[in-house]
Amino acid sequence: MRTDTTFKRAFNDMIEIIRTLDLGEELPSENALRAQLGVSRTTVRKVLAGMAARGIIISEGHRRIMCEQPQQKERYPKEETLAISEQVETSFMEWMLRGDASPGTEINETELARKFGVATTIVREFLNRFQKYGLIEKRQNAGWVFKGFTAGFALELFEIREMFEMRSARLFAALPDGSPIWKQIQVMRAAHLELLADIDARYQDFSELDSRFHRLITAVAPNRFIESFQDVIAMVFHYHYQWNKRDERARNEVAIKEHLALIEALESRNVASIDRACRLHLTSARETLLRSIMQ
Amino acid sequence: MRTDTTFKRAFNDMIEIIRTLDLGEELPSENALRAQLGVSRTTVRKVLAGMAARGIIISEGHRRIMCEQPQQKERYPKEETLAISEQVETSFMEWMLRGDASPGTEINETELARKFGVATTIVREFLNRFQKYGLIEKRQNAGWVFKGFTAGFALELFEIREMFEMRSARLFAALPDGSPIWKQIQVMRAAHLELLADIDARYQDFSELDSRFHRLITAVAPNRFIESFQDVIAMVFHYHYQWNKRDERARNEVAIKEHLALIEALESRNVASIDRACRLHLTSARETLLRSIMQ
DNA sequence: CATATATTTCTTATGTATAAAAAACAGGGG
DNA sequence: CCCCTGTTTTTTATACATAAGAAATATATG
CATH class of the missing domain: 1.10.10.10 (Winged helix-like DNA-binding domain superfamily/Winged helix DNA-binding domain)
Structure with missing residues (x-):
């Protein structure tokens, strides 16, 4: 039978919502909570019932008011929130x-x-x-x-990745000034600089940023097949490097700098520069992965 | 519970094997039949038991001999052989x-x-x-x-298809004379010419030839992601045109001629000609599909 | 001893059951 | 009449059951 992970995740999220309220304050409506938590109202009601049972909130007629700060220890452990x-x-x-x-x-x-x-x-x-x-x-x-997580796999993966990413990067050259993407690129650059400044402590955050960066580039001209392929890339990097931490900090620092160079190239609108920066990054990423697979 | 479609398919195939035997002739061993039918020996034995029950073969000690030509009407209908x-x-x-x-x-x-x-x-x-x-x-x-079988879908599909197919076609320019692929290309050309000669009667055979042709081109440098994408293409063409027969004969004739032109270009080893022929074919295929989607 | 058949064991393909979650429906108050 | 909560109905996520098929093992035969 189905597990109640959705409920537990929602319960944990609800704790955060309640923390923002004052004692005695009224809770948002079930519908509002539904939207905030991203689950069905059925689940919201179950969460509310759980909160009431624990004395964190109290039902008063048709409204619920908060009557006690929830403790962090009330949270369900992470594992139980995964389907x-x-x-x-x-x-x-x-x-x-x-x-x-x-x-x-x-x-x-x-x-x-x-x-x-x-x-x-x-x-x-x-x-x-x-x-x-x-x-x-x-x-x-x-x-x-x-079939094996082999060098052959990595090479085939990168052959496609190169085609897709070069295709998207080149499209930036013709992107009008007014495109909202440029703003997102700015935000992305800031995120990279921020991470770079604090690289020693936060280098593990790179994996997620990397995925977001490449998805943003692809988003210039959406294509469902390319997007689906990015899941493959994200999976490979997420899991492979999770079990292979060698040189992680150095690896990520290099990649961040390559990303920044690519951003600059994109903004230059010069196809040749874009090509160069993009290929440089992909080649380096490929070599890193290959080296890591070969041990 | 599992259906016995494997058995029924094997049974039908076995009928063909028995037809090649003479009355009274001994059947191959279970193991030999297993290899021929491409199923497990367990299934072979079940088929043999079925044949024996129908009096088509007879068990004599540890050998089985054929004692009656199987009738075509003994065959299980096609539907029952599909999982x-x-x-x-x-x-x-x-x-x-x-x-x-x-x-x-x-x-x-x-x-x-x-x-x-x-x-x-x-x-x-x-x-x-x-x-x-x-x-x-x-x-x-x-x-x-x-999400809909829409023009957007077709365009995204063809964007990828173009990247993949141009990539493979270009590789032919550098393919050594001795490569076995050239021989396969020759065979492919012959198959196209044969179909073209009898196009009025056999135009429906093109769909399968088309898929084989494009898979052959891709096979110059195998890449699992490209191969997987060809399943997508094959599915689209197989099913879409199965329900949309308009101009089928004319469509297929045009495509055959484009394939022949591409074959010629491949053999010329001239990248520019290859590019041109490949793009021409893909553009035409795309337009045909788009027209057909729009009705 | 090699290869064939007989028998047993294991695995997959497919059906059914059920708690959790979502969605639809219904009444009630502002 | 819109939005809220209470109730009922559907649907999905997951577990479990079993016949068909595959694989392994045992036994026989030349």
Whole structure:
């Protein structure tokens, strides 16, 4: 049966909302909370009931008022807020990248389900979705085969990435001054500079910024297939480097500087400069990944 | 519970194998049949048992001999040889392309399962796999949305297709004389000429040839992401034109000629000619699809 | 001993069940 | 009449069950 992770996540979020209120203040309507929390009203009501049961709020006729600051310890732990399907993703990545699997390994749905402690349905669904990352392959009426997180994989990945990203970057040369993208590029540059200034402490924040940066560039001319491919890239970087921390700080610092150079090139509107900066960054990212895969 | 479509398909295939034997001749071993039929020995044995039950073959100690020509009417009908998941694909495509769905339509797993007469699990699994075609999108904790088989879709599709195909075609310019691909190209040219010579009767065979041709070009330098994208293209052409037969003969004749021109360009090894022929074909294919979508 | 068949075990494909979440519906107050 | 809360209905996420198919193991035969 379905887990109540949505409820727990909403509950945790609600704690933050309540913290902004004063004692005795009235809570927003269920509908308003629904919008804020991004869940259904059904779940909002369940959260409110939970809050009332804990004495954090009190129902008075048709309104609810806050009567006690919620404690941080009331929060549900992070793991319980992740849908089973999300947990499976992490488990699988760990299984894969920790080296339990070498290229050609057969993947057994039942065995994975046992190992991860979930139903086979979930594993099966996950594998179906995961197929798009190009790391596994299905054989009719049999299981899946793990193709390996190999240099070949990285090269094929980057061949496509280069095509897509160069395509988007070049379009900046013809982008009118008035485009709202330029403003977002400015914001992006600021974020990079900020991170760079505090790189020693915050270098781990780069992964997420990287993904946002590349998605922004792509957004000049949206294409669903390119966007979908960015999920592949994001997955690779997110998980691979999560299990391979070597030189992380240095790696990220270099990448930030390359991003800044690319931003400058984009703003110059000069196709040749854009090409150069973009290719430089992609080449460097590819080499870094390859080196890291080869150990 | 699982359907026995594998058995039925193997049974039909076995009929063809038996037809090549003489009365009283001994059948190949179970293992040999397994390899020929491409199924497990378990299934082979089930098929053999079925044949024996119908008196087509007879077991004599540890060998089986053929004792009666199987009738064509013994064959299981085509529908029964398709796995449920394959049937769902067809049903869904029909539902989508017949116009039951307009852009923005919400897709309801339960309803589709009812409509198609299958379990929700199957529909769910199908939708997960189908997601890669870029026509549907999932919303968290809610159903799917059909994004529409629109002009926008076609344009995004062709933008990628152009990048990928030009990339592969250009690589031919540097392909050594000795590459086995050239021979395959020759075979491909012959197949095109043959089809062209008999175009009035066989124009419907083009769809499959088209897919093979483009996959061959891509095969110069394999890339799993490009290959996966070709599934998207194949799906679009296969199903879309299956429900939109207007000008099919003329369309296909034009495409065949463009393919032949591209083959010639590839063999010339001249990048400029290759570019021109490739772009010409893709542009024409795009316009044809767009016209067809717009009706 | 190699290869064939018989038997057993394991895995996948597909169906059904159910709690959680979403959505729809209904009455009530400002 | 709009928006709020209470209630009911649908739908999804997840678990579990089982027949078909694949794979492994055992046994037989030349």
